[in-house]
Amino acid sequence: MDWLASNWRTVGELTLSHLYLAGVPLLLGLALSVPLGWTAKRWRGSYAAVVTSTGLLYTIPSLALFVIMPLVLGTKILDPVNVLVAMTIYTVALLTRTVADGLMSVPDHVEQAATAMGYGGLRRLFGVELPLAVPVIAAGLRVAAVSNVSIVSIASVIGVSQLGDLLLDGYRRIIWGELLTGIVATLLLALLLDAVIQLGSRALTPWQRVAGGRP
Amino acid sequence: MIASLLDWFLDPANWSGEDGIPARLFEHLWYSALAVGLGLVVALPLGLWVGHSGRGRWVVSVANSARAVPTLGLLFAVALWVGPAFRGDLAYLVPSTLVLVLLALPPLLAGTYAGVEAVDPAARDAAQGVGMTGWQVLRQVELPCALPLLLSGVRTAVLQVVATTTIAALIGLGGLGRYLIDGIALGDYPRAAGGALLVALLAVVLEGMLALLQRKVVSPGLSGRAVGRSRNDDDAGTGKETAQEPVDLRAPA
Numbered sequence: 494m495d496w497l498a499s500n501w502r503t504v505g506e507l508t509l510s511h512l513y514l515a516g517v518p519l520l521l522g523l524a525l526s527v528p529l530g531w532t533a534k535r536w537r538g539s540y541a542a543v544v545t546s547t548g549l550l551y552t553i554p555s556l557a558l559f560v561i562m563p564l565v566l567g568t569k570i571l572d573p574v575n576v577l578v579a580m581t582i583y584t585v586a587l588l589t590r591t592v593a594d595g596l597m598s599v600p601d602h603v604e605q606a607a608t609a610m611g612y613g614g615l616r617r618l619f620g621v622e623l624p625l626a627v628p629v630i631a632a633g634l635r636v637a638a639v640s641n642v643s644i645v646s647i648a649s650v651i652g653v654s655q656l657g658d659l660l661l662d663g664y665r666r667i668i669w670g671e672l673l674t675g676i677v678a679t680l681l682l683a684l685l686l687d688a689v690i691q692l693g694s695r696a697l698t699p700w701q702r703v704a705g706g707r708p
Numbered sequence: 709m710i711a712s713l714l715d716w717f718l719d720p721a722n723w724s725g726e727d728g729i730p731a732r733l734f735e736h737l738w739y740s741a742l743a744v745g746l747g748l749v750v751a752l753p754l755g756l757w758v759g760h761s762g763r764g765r766w767v768v769s770v771a772n773s774a775r776a777v778p779t780l781g782l783l784f785a786v787a788l789w790v791g792p793a794f795r796g797d798l799a800y801l802v803p804s805t806l807v808l809v810l811l812a813l814p815p816l817l818a819g820t821y822a823g824v825e826a827v828d829p830a831a832r833d834a835a836q837g838v839g840m841t842g843w844q845v846l847r848q849v850e851l852p853c854a855l856p857l858l859l860s861g862v863r864t865a866v867l868q869v870v871a872t873t874t875i876a877a878l879i880g881l882g883g884l885g886r887y888l889i890d891g892i893a894l895g896d897y898p899r900a901a902g903g904a905l906l907v908a909l910l911a912v913v914l915e916g917m918l919a920l921l922q923r924k925v926v927s928p929g930l931s932g933r934a935v936g937r938s939r940n941d942d943d944a945g946t947g948k949e950t951a952q953e954p955v956d957l958r959a960p961a
Contacts, residue, residue, distance in 0.1 A: 552915045553908045554871030556888055560904035563897075564709060570897060639776050646778045647875065651892060657780055664784035664879075672788070676781035683776045 496670025504659070508678055511655035514576050514648065515641040516686070521577075522584025523634065529585065530592025531618060544590045551586035555579065555644045559651050576648045583644065584637050591633025595626030624697065631694035635687050642683040646675070656682070709897070713905075716898040727886070729906065736883035736910065739876075740869045743805055747812030747865060755817045759824025759854070760846050768821050771814040779872055783807050787879040800880035804873075811872055812865040819861015823854025852927055859922040866914055874907050884910065 497504065526547075533543040553561075562568065562575035599622050607621040623630075646657030656679050663672030695702070716722060723729055758764045787803040794802050827850050835849040877885030887903025890896070 549912060549915070552867050552911045554867075554874050554911055556871075556874050556885070557904035557907040557911075560888060560892070560900050561908065564713070564901055570892075570900075643776065643778045646780050649780070650875070650878065650889070657778070660778065660781045660784055661878075664788060667788060669788070672781065672784055676778060676785065679778045679781065680776055 496668060497674050500671070500674075504656075504674060504678060507654060507656045507658060508682060511642070511645055511657075511679070511682060512686075514573065514653070514655055515580065515638070515645045515682075518577055518580035518584050519634070519638055519641055519686075521581045522588055522637065523630075525581070525585050526588035526592045527623070529589045530596055533589070533593035534596040540593060544593060547586045547589040549586075550582050555583070555647050556650060558582065559648060571652045573648075573653050575651070576645065576653050580641055580645060584641065587637045587640065588630070588633050592626070592630055595629030595633070596622050598629055599625045627694055627697045628701070631690055635690050638686040638690060639683045642679060642686060646679055709901075712898040713901050716902040722902075732882065732884050732886060733906070733910070736870070736873055736885070736907075739804065739808065739873050739881065739883055740866065743808030743869045743873075744812050744816075744862070744865055746805070746809045747816050747869075748862075750809070751813055751816035751861075752820055755820025755858075756824060756846060756851070756854075758817075759821045760842075760850060762825075765821075768817050771817050774810075775814050779807075779811065780875060780878075782810070783872070783876060783879060791879070800876075804876040804879060804881045808869050808872055808876070811868050815861045815864035815868065817861075819858045819864070820854065823857030823861075824850050826857060827853040853930060856922065856926050856930060859918070859926070863915065863918045863922070866918060867911055870907075870911050870914060 529543055529547065533540040558579045559575055560570070562579055563570050563572070566574065566578060568574050603621065603625065604617070607617050612621055645655055646660060648655060649657030649661045656675050659671050659675030659678070663669070663675060721728075725731065754764075754767060758767060783804070786807050787800070790803045790806060791799050831849055831853060832845060835845045840848065873881065873883050874885035874888060877883060877889040884903050884907050888900050888907070891898070891900025891903060
């Protein structure tokens, strides 16, 4: 507590950069996985290929991916872009499958009804299919958010600052207050993002709250 | 940058001795296998019991919610807390293994439990109907039926442990993570990148081998049918592709 009292300003700044490094890739990843997931749904034959190849990216350990990024992007090792791109890759890896499954969870008769009402192509995707897939996509987004917040802390090892700095520094100088602050702040940030996504999902699916809210 | 990376891989000094690639790779595999093995010893009986009896479900949810704790923080806290109680190599081996086992537990437990719970009740009833005892039902029906999900859990646990073993180099553990951590500390990028490529390759190869194993050992009577396809049974054509991994248990380090 003493440690936090005299360092709250640093903790605040680190929390903001943590949020930036975990949150921006979450949005970018979501934006990228919608077309990928849609492709997997539209051409059923491509499902296995799309989901397997994006899923394989997720198997690469984060520290390794952070260190490999400069080779791929031609950036400097300390550049935060490495972390942003790596986190976006992880988000796409998690969400593509979720988006595909979410879109496929829309019942056929609903799609047929939408088509019969004159919804076609993109308008049907954004007006009918995506809104109905929101609960499934939000569930995947929550997993991705919690996982991103946890992984980003490892970026301290390659010198990109965020809450992970507290963990590394607290360990090296044996300051328990700093180490525990880092852990708790990371957990709180994960919970916060999780809650925001849940609220967003509720706001986007008002029909779930009437008539007993059938999921 | 690519040229110096190639030099690192071609340098014979990096292929022999205690800090050579074969030795580090062996260490990495050994630490990972130890952690997953110990994790299985705990998670398999516990998960089977929870799934079979339907009691103690909170164990699984506690294990799952613990996954939000940042790996790095867990590693450091356990190292500072447990490490000083041991001397020599054990001072980092014990805390690292403890953390690796802790991280392997949630996916292993979830996989075992979900696997047993997803067993078709009709199969269980039939087994009891032909006079099997509770133990026989568990061993001859529930366990084989749970195998696909159980192995998904093992796959997740292996990847999680292999990734975290890399980071455990920060608290002094050997393995391929040494190249990454030492390379970064010394500003020797080729070494760090070489280590990173090796770790990534190891993870992808292990994932491929486990996926293959999963396909081989699962009873053909099961793999033909979609396991755990719960979302959308009336939507024809979505069944087959969800067969392997119905639950996403993954969380990387």
